[in-house]
Amino acid sequence: MHTRKKVTLEDISHAAGVSLSSVSMILNARADVSFSPETVRRVRSAAESLGYRAPARLGKGQLPGRNVVFIVTPNIANAYYSGLVQAIQQAAEERDFSTLIFTTYREKRKEEEVLDMALALGAAGMIFTLTPMSIRKVEKVNGKIPIVLMGDGTSSPKVDTVELDNYSAGVLIGRHMLELGHRHIAFISAMTNAANSIRLHRLRGVRDTYAEQPGCSVQLFTRDYTPREELGNTDLEQRIGYELTMLCLKKKSRVSAFVAVNDFIAYGVLDAIADSGLRVPDDYSVCGFNNLSSSRISHVGLTTVEHQTDAWARNAVDILYERIRGGNAVSDITRVAYAHHLLERRSTAPFHPSSQEKQ
Numbered sequence: 264m265h266t267r268k269k270v271t272l273e274d275i276s277h278a279a280g281v282s283l284s285s286v287s288m289i290l291n292a293r294a295d296v297s298f299s300p301e302t303v304r305r306v307r308s309a310a311e312s313l314g315y316r317a318p319a320r321l322g323k324g325q326l327p328g329r330n331v332v333f334i335v336t337p338n339i340a341n342a343y344y345s346g347l348v349q350a351i352q353q354a355a356e357e358r359d360f361s362t363l364i365f366t367t368y369r370e371k372r373k374e375e376e377v378l379d380m381a382l383a384l385g386a387a388g389m390i391f392t393l394t395p396m397s398i399r400k401v402e403k404v405n406g407k408i409p410i411v412l413m414g415d416g417t418s419s420p421k422v423d424t425v426e427l428d429n430y431s432a433g434v435l436i437g438r439h440m441l442e443l444g445h446r447h448i449a450f451i452s453a454m455t456n457a458a459n460s461i462r463l464h465r466l467r468g469v470r471d472t473y474a475e476q477p478g479c480s481v482q483l484f485t486r487d488y489t490p491r492e493e494l495g496n497t498d499l500e501q502r503i504g505y506e507l508t509m510l511c512l513k514k515k516s517r518v519s520a521f522v523a524v525n526d527f528i529a530y531g532v533l534d535a536i537a538d539s540g541l542r543v544p545d546d547y548s549v550c551g552f553n554n555l556s557s558s559r560i561s562h563v564g565l566t567t568v569e570h571q572t573d574a575w576a577r578n579a580v581d582i583l584y585e586r587i588r589g590g591n592a593v594s595d596i597t598r599v600a601y602a603h604h605l606l607e608r609r610s611t612a613p614f615h616p617s618s619q620e621k622q
Contacts, residue, residue: 272316278309282373332360332583333381335390337369340497341527343553343572344362347392347413350576352487358584360387367460368490369397378404388583394460398422409586411579415461423586425579427436429461429552432568432603433468436522436550439566439605440469444614445520445548448473449511451532452485452524453503462524469522482518486512504531512539519547519614526551526558526567533563533610553608564609571603 272290276283288305289298309435332355336511339345352362363386367373374397377419381389388409395401401410402421412424440448449553450469466483473479484507493499504523508531511518521536523529529551536547543549551558551567 268312270310270542273313274313275306275309278313279305279359281306300396321583330360330388332362332580333377333389334362334364335374335377335384335389335395336364336366336386336393338366338493339364341500341525342555343525343527343558345394346555347572347576349571351390351570351580353541354577354580358580360580368493369396369454373490375400381408388587390579390583409583411583411586413575413579415464423582425575425582427461427570427575427603429464430468432552432570433465433470434472435468435568435603435605436465436552437469437472438566439584439607440520440522440548441472441479441613443520443548446476446516446614447482447516448520448522449482449484449508449516449518450522450524451504451507451511451528452483453500453528454487455485455524456485456487465524480517481522482516484508500525500527501531501534504528505535506531508532509539512536514540520611521547523549523550523551526553526555526565527608529565529567530557530563533565543610548611548614550611558608566608566611567606568603569606571598 272286273283275281275290276286279286279324281289285298285302286306289303300409332351334348334351336344336348339348348364355362365373365380367377377381378389378397378400380386386408388411389404390411390416391401391412394412394414401412404410405422410422412422414424414426415429448469450466452462453465455466470481473481486503486507488499488503490559496502503525508521511521512535521529521532523532529549533543534548536543541547549565552570553563554567554569557563558567
């Protein structure tokens with residue numbers, strides 16, 4: 264039994280005696296070019312006699328999804344998430360996948376819209392850069408489209424997950440501050456709620472570590488914000504860090520150091536201390552999390568926690584690739600945990616009695 268050879272545009276070009284580009288433009292009815300009626304007739308006649316069948320056209324708004332990976336992230340203004348998204352894109356490019364980025368600003372409704380879109384367009388797979396709020400729908404869609412979560416150990420056991428143990432990261436910072444002699448510290452954060460488990464785990468890690476030492480304390484300063492606020496303010500978290508630190512300083516709280524829930528908020532802490540005529544680390548020590556590239560700048564020199572973002576992202580893409588190619592079934596859940604390490608820079612120093620702590 265012989266299979267019929269598929270007729271190509273090149274076959275039509277030879278039969279009609281017309282260039283390949285002209286054949287493509289005529290058969291695709293390009294509106295911005297024109298050909299003589301005779302040329303059009305020859306091309307269409309050759310296509311018909313050879314039995315050419317044009318590929319199915321995509322409807323308005325559709326895309327060929329079999330090689331497209333959806334990346335779902337809270338925002339890209341935050342340098343942590345933009346760096347993570349770029350690392351995912353680089354790893355996906357090596358697997359010959361294109362990527363589309365969707366920002367949700369932590370809205371469950373937006374997450375569900377992206378999930379529906381992925382199903383409608385036939386995306387190859389999806390990667391969430393944080394634990395989604397609509398976890399039940401993610402589990403359901405995962406049965407049809409491969410999904411990988413970049414979570415915090417609380418992610419659903421029914422979805423492949425690359426985890427960061429943010430509780431241990433909090434413990435790491437807590438121990439560092441205690442070793443430097445800082446018995447009373449302030450934890451500066453935003454959105455410390457169930458929808459932001461990463462931040463809660465960092466806070467708990469610091470608090471539990473301090474609770475083991477008699478006479479030590481952690482004061483929490485936090486503020487929530489709406490998705491609309493986050494959408495309209497690219498420097499929102501830095502401003503929150505600034506405002507909350509100013510509040511702490513005005514209260515004359517008995518602290519000698521600040522722990523910011525991420526580097527972005529830590530920059531606001533550093534600005535507030537400087538604007539108050541104080542110095543880091545002479546008067547206050549400051550720590551962050553995430554090790555953003557700007558934290559390495561010499562005049563910033565922020566002590567922070569490194570999360571191995573590139574390796575984390577690459578592992579997520581590798582797991583997704585195995586699912587897409589059929590190497591792993593939906594029931595074969597993969598969970599990979601990444602550790603952290605502390606990068607001690609000039610923003611932290613041992614406590615001394617002349618600092619701002621008031622006993």
